[in-house]
Amino acid sequence: MCNPILVIGQQGQVAQALKATLPSGVTARFFGRQQLDITHVDQLENILTQHKVNTIINASGYTAVDLAESEPEKAFDLNATAVEHLATLCAKQNIRLIHLSSDYVFDGTQQASYGVDDHPNPLNVYGKSKLAGEHALTQLQPQNSTLIRSAWIYSPFGNNFVKTMLRVMRQQTTLSVIKDQVGSPTSAIELAHFIWRLTQVDLLAPCYHWSDLGAVSWYEFAQQIAESGQRNGLLNHPVTIKPILSREYSSQAIRPAFSALNSQASWSIAQPKPWQENLETVMQALKHAKSSDCG
Numbered sequence: 001m002c003n004p005i006l007v008i009g010q011q012g013q014v015a016q017a018l019k020a021t022l023p024s025g026v027t028a029r030f031f032g033r034q035q036l037d038i039t040h041v042d043q044l045e046n047i048l049t050q051h052k053v054n055t056i057i058n059a060s061g062y063t064a065v066d067l068a069e070s071e072p073e074k075a076f077d078l079n080a081t082a083v084e085h086l087a088t089l090c091a092k093q094n095i096r097l098i099h100l101s102s103d104y105v106f107d108g109t110q111q112a113s114y115g116v117d118d119h120p121n122p123l124n125v126y127g128k129s130k131l132a133g134e135h136a137l138t139q140l141q142p143q144n145s146t147l148i149r150s151a152w153i154y155s156p157f158g159n160n161f162v163k164t165m166l167r168v169m170r171q172q173t174t175l176s177v178i179k180d181q182v183g184s185p186t187s188a189i190e191l192a193h194f195i196w197r198l199t200q201v202d203l204l205a206p207c208y209h210w211s212d213l214g215a216v217s218w219y220e221f222a223q224q225i226a227e228s229g230q231r232n233g234l235l236n237h238p239v240t241i242k243p244i245l246s247r248e249y250s251s252q253a254i255r256p257a258f259s260a261l262n263s264q265a266s267w268s269i270a271q272p273k274p275w276q277e278n279l280e281t282v283m284q285a286l287k288h289a290k291s292s293d294c295g
């Protein structure tokens, strides 16, 4: 039997999506930060001594984009230094490492969607810490490892823009959402399927991009969430969404104006679906979760 795959992360949305989509015949062990704090290199070493693994999926990360501006050390500890330690151990022990990075490594000045060879130039602390993690992985080159840049991840799990919008829309009938930031929403479930496919690929490319098909502004994304929310009984009143500019919205971090990903090079491994279709699937999952809560 193959050695189990070790997943770092348990409660995060990508970790939960990986758990929900575990392919039959694959064994995976999930470690939340209670069992494995990857900022402690001794804990990593202990786990790797206790568990024989060939592949690690790092689904952990510091993801609080605004908060990172006031606590850069924490963001860099988790997104860069811990990745460096992880990559060092994986290189030493011939373990394949699959790591996640973000569209926020790009500055958003490009006109066309970002491909894997486009130049990263992050605007905020979170993006800088993710890019430092990418550099650690590529420089240390653990055995046949890769990083996946994804973007705007949403799911029925954890915290994300879709769930935030639904919460805000339930509390108020009007809200303002930024229209001059455009990106690629990504269903965590579809991303998880892609990651599991990658674990089966013999020779990995150094970097993949993965998102749903299509690019959209946060404003248009919010409009679709409201429309689908009402149709699926997740919202019981109409909402008015006012399109605003980034400069009208107070936030600590600067976000790229355009960070859509070109993931075409990944389509030989899995075929992405349009974001509207994936959003509908997630909204229906939220609807079922709500009706079983009530039942």
Ligand SMILES: NC(=O)C1=CN([C@@H]2O[C@H](COP(=O)(O)OP(=O)(O)OC[C@H]3O[C@@H](n4cnc5c(N)ncnc54)[C@H](OP(=O)(O)O)[C@@H]3O)[C@@H](O)[C@H]2O)C=CC1
Binding pocket: 008, 009, 010, 011, 012, 013, 014, 015, 031, 032, 033, 034, 036, 037, 038, 039, 058, 059, 060, 061, 062, 063, 078, 100, 101, 102, 103, 130, 149, 150, 151, 152, 153, 154, 158, 159
């Ligand atoms: N969210 C998004 O839109 C995007 C995310 N990404 C990247 O994908 C990855 C996963 O993101 P997502 O699932 O959304 O993140 P979440 O914020 O939902 O989850 C973060 C995960 O990190 C784990 N974690 C936090 N601190 C530690 C630590 N010290 N040691 C070990 N594990 C820790 C958490 O552990 P526990 O399970 O115990 O809570 C949790 O599983 C991150 O690397 C992120 O940068 C990339 C692009 C977009």
Ligand SMILES: Cc1cn([C@H]2C[C@H](O)[C@@H](COP(=O)(O)OP(=O)(O)O[C@H]3O[C@@H](C)C(=O)[C@@H](O)[C@H]3O)O2)c(=O)[nH]c1=O
Binding pocket: 063, 064, 065, 066, 102, 103, 104, 150, 151, 152, 153, 160, 161, 164, 168, 175, 176, 177, 178, 181, 218, 249, 251, 255
């Ligand atoms: C709640 C809210 C947000 N916004 C804006 C703020 C921001 O520009 C945008 C998205 O806000 P969020 O804080 O949900 O998303 P943000 O934290 O920017 O999401 C990012 O997370 C990291 C981890 C990534 O890697 C990125 O790919 C991306 O998904 O929406 C509004 O315009 N109106 C609102 O009512």
